Amino acid sequence: MVEAFAVASGKGGTGKTTSTLALGMALAEDYDVTVVDADMGMANLLFHAGLADVETTLHDVVVEGGAPVEAAVYERHGLSVVPCGTDLSGFAAADPTRLRDVVATLAADTDVVLLDSAATLSSRSAVLPIVLADRVVVVVEPTIPALSDGLKVQEYATSYGTETAGVLFNKVRDDDAIDRIAPKAERYFEGPTLATVPASDTVRGARRAGQPLLAYAPESAAARAYREAARSLSVREGDSGAVADRFRSAVVPESL
Amino acid sequence: MKLPSGRLVRSRVITDPRTVLVDALDRALTGYAVLEPQDALLLDDEGAGVVTFEDGVPVVAYHTGTDRGGPPALADLAASGPYRLELYALAAADLAAVHDRDRFRVPPGMAAERLAGDQSLADRTRERAPADRLADSADRGTDEADRSASAVEAFLDDEEKIAAIREQARQQAHRRADEWGFDV
Incomplete structure (x- = not known):
């Protein structure tokens, strides 16, 4: 079985990467999970996952004659992690449509694929993870611009045949009146509120330590909220082979 | 809300209201900004938003289309960019009459937080705000956080605006699908 989720927000700074890894680790308690840094222009998952020094990343896979996907998969924190390099020349050389084949290959051998997506909707490569995913997890802060951008993400997703798994409220402060x-x-969202994750210094601490939140502070309130979100996701059964085929024949043409 | 005309210091089209707030803060502007949404889809959403500043710190917000002031006016303004921005300088004395209207006032950091979604800009703005502005909002029982939350609520209560945002995104997604070769 496999289901692919894009973790997206449309706006920067909402804590997508922290959320992707935290959801991944929470889901890994029940599923075989693969996390991919699909934000190829502004990758940062490698820093969060303690993979800053690895040699082969997604950038090396999505170039002409590149490395096999397996070379960029790292087993960390109970997850399979595919980090992306931060080198802009790597991004320039990357062919985003190859991401489709990467996801197809990974899908054959995992239960859940999480795609950490770009914080913008302004380019083809940024929107691609949303196109490829079965469902999108929309990460928002309780602010007007973040909600507005979250709604835009949902409209893009719907337009490209991707459902909304739910909304994750992140960086929520006590006085944000989140219950209202x-x-x-x-x-306005097609999916439920998956969880509200409190703002906390613990999250920054985890980032500085180069560790996913659920490894750094598994009993923190934020970590508990992510586990609650993972439980609300109710991963769907899908036939791996069929999903892989679907990705391979996805709506993206070979050339730009 | 009647404002005396000021001296135009900047006029341009912007996509993000954050630009206005940063510009006003950097210039330590005393005066006001007029933000007029440019989007054709939202043109029936008539009117412009006005935010006044003292030494770069927002004081009152008002929307001419909805005739709402304070936090709801920020909600009316939000998320309907791009905007035509005009920034005017005006003597503090000329703003006094407007600034006395409590129901139009917004806490110093609120526009940055809720319109721009930028916490560090909000912090910088609050640092610049005189002590009486900060005390002022507490004294009047208008807790800043409460009012910020109420701007988000006002935004979410505006079903027409949200429908327009969604429709705009939907059209954009379809248009770009053609450009990008996605088959929808």
Whole structure:
């Protein structure tokens, strides 16, 4: 079985990468999970996952005659992690449509694929993970611009045949009146509120330590919220072979 | 809300309201900004937003289309960019009458937080705000956080605006699908 989720927000700074890894680790308690840094222009998952020094990344895979996907898969924290390099020349050389084949290959051998997506909707490569995924997890802060961009992500997803798995409210402070805001927001999102993750210094601490939150502070309130979100996701059964085929024949043409 | 005309210091089209707030803060502007949404889809959403500043710190917000002031006016303004921005300088004395209207006032950091979604800009703005502005909002029982949250709620209550944002995104997604070769 396999289901691919894009973790997306449309806006920077909402904590997508932290959320991707945290959801991944929480889901890994029940599933075989692969996390891919699909934000190829502004990759940062490698720093969060303690993979800053690795030699082969997604950039090396998605170039003409590149490395096999397996060379960029690292087993960390109970997950298979595919980091992406931060070198801009690597990004320039990358062919984003090859991401489709990467996801197809990974899908053959995992239960859940999480695609950490770009914080923008302005380019083809940024939107591609949303196109490839079965469902999108929309990460928002309880602010007007973040909610507005979250809604745009959902519209893009819907337009490209991708469903909304739910909304994750991140960096929520005590005084954000989230108990009033979340139900109002839910009226516009196709999926439920997966969890509200409190703002905390622990998250920054984890990032500085180069560790995923659930490894750094597994009992923190934020970590608990992510586990709750993972439980709400109810991963769907899919036939790996069929999913892999679907990715291979995805709607993206070979050339730009 | 009537404002005396000021001296135009900047006029341009911007996509992100954050630009206005950063510009006003950097210039330590005393005056006001007029933000007029440019989007054709939202043209029936008539009117412009006005935010006044003292020494770069937002004081009141008002929307001419909805006739709402304070946090709801920020919600009216949000997420309907690009905007035509005009920034005017005006003497503090000329703003006094407007600044006395409590229901139009917004806490110093709120526009940065809720319009721009930028916490560090909000912090910088609050640092610049005089102590009486910070005390002022607490004294009047208008806790800044509460009012910020209320701007988000006002935004979410505006079903027409949200429908327009979604429709705009949907059209954009379809248009770009053609450009990008996605088959929708």
